[in-house]
Amino acid sequence: MALPFSRIIGHTLVCEALFRMHGSGRMAHAFLFVGPARVGKTTVALTLLNAVMGEGSVETHPDAVFVRRETDEKTGKEKSAISVEQVREACERFSLTSLSGRKAMFIEEADRMNAAAANALLKTLEEPKGNALIMLRAPSADDVPATIASRCQVVRFHAVPEPAIAEALVRRGLDHEEAAHLAARSHGAPGVAIRLLTDGEYRAQEDVASAAVRDLMAAPIARRLRAAAELMPKDEANKALVALCTLDAWERALRERMLGSVRDAPAALRLTRSLRRLAEARSGILHNASPQLALEHLLISL
Known part of the structure; x- marks a missing residue:
């Protein structure tokens, strides 16, 4: 089964390694994706999760649990941390019998878990029940507790070379000169380059x-x-x-x-x-x- 990594910019070796693990059926039960912001960690994670969970989008899959910072009702802005209550609720859902025979959990910004939240995750991370895959994302392994990082297979992402980003922007219809300019401004982060291309307000900011x-x-x-x-x-x-x-x-x-x-x-x-x-x-x-x-x-x- 081929993984749809063709839309990912860069990270060829990472994608090939994940492809081999998925194809062999010998994947780790937990991954920690680390690297600079907007280089593609989330895109690769969602691509892998979609392949593991089967048809449809994993983000709407009944057996997939996502943990993100909540929005403050008073300010309308994201809270600064992932709370212990969020992690406990996610682990409780994750412990239930799955409808599809597979289940997944994705903790975005795992570095934003407070100490109590990280401790609440440990048992689930160490002994997941059933056919389960847990994924975490953080800037570096040092940004999460060692007890968390040691229970995951750490996958390191790096800045993507500018020519690869520029080539991807040209495929999206940009001329070569402007593509090279945006690639240079992105500093190896495809997510930044694409947002500079598509979001005029962001570019102004x-x-x-x-x-x-x-x-x-x-x-x-x-x-x-x-x-x-x-x-x-x-x-x-x-x-x-x-x-x-x-x-x-x-x-x-x-x-x-x-x-x-x-x-x-x-x-x-x-x-x-x-x-x-x-x-x-x-x-x-x-x-x-x-x-x-x-x-x-x-x-x-x-």
């Missing part, structure tokens, strides 16, 4: 983020600290989410600036350090550091 980073790097410290305060919402529950989304946009903006600094060694070094400090800020927020203090520390060090 990325342009604004790029200009903001440029201005902040040239601004005095006091202005940078005011910017950190201005970014934070009053609602404490949404501060981490806003900070993480801001860091994602800034990271793409910094990487875009790197493209124009390849012949300017001092500028490239400064941008490299900024990217490293941005990664530290993100890790700190994911491990419950104050979002505003993390942004302030980053902006001071830019």
Whole structure:
């Protein structure tokens, strides 16, 4: 049975390995997909889950359980963490006898599980009942508890080469020059390239983020600290989410600036350090550091 990996951009070796495992019937019961944002982890996961679960879309399959951050009813925004209640409910559903003889669970943003949620998953992850497949997605294996990562087969995704992204965009009808431009702006993330192509509002937001980073790097410290305060919402529950989304946009903006600094060694070094400090800020927020203090520390060090 051939897996429909043809629509996936890049990740040939990963897809081939999953194809072989699926075809041989010797798949692990749990996978942890790790790698940069928007490189294709979710697309590959859903493709595999669709093949395992059979006809129709796995997202509407009665024996498939999806765990995602819930929406806050007051703000209309996603909550910053996956709660223990969500995981317990998912595990209870997952323990039921399946209608199709197969069952699957997909935990998106597994790094957003709090400690209690991660602990609630352990027994199900270690001893799934029946013909079951559990998939988790996270930026890196270090972003989930070691007790979780050690019970999964870790599959690492990497940035996709720009020519592969550009070729995929040309197949979608874009001319070669514009395809190359968007591929360069995506920094190896096909999801970013496709969204830049299809979502004008998103593309405008990325342009604004790029200009903001440029201005902040040239601004005095006091202005940078005011910017950190201005970014934070009053609602404490949404501060981490806003900070993480801001860091994602800034990271793409910094990487875009790197493209124009390849012949300017001092500028490239400064941008490299900024990217490293941005990664530290993100890790700190994911491990419950104050979002505003993390942004302030980053902006001071830019």
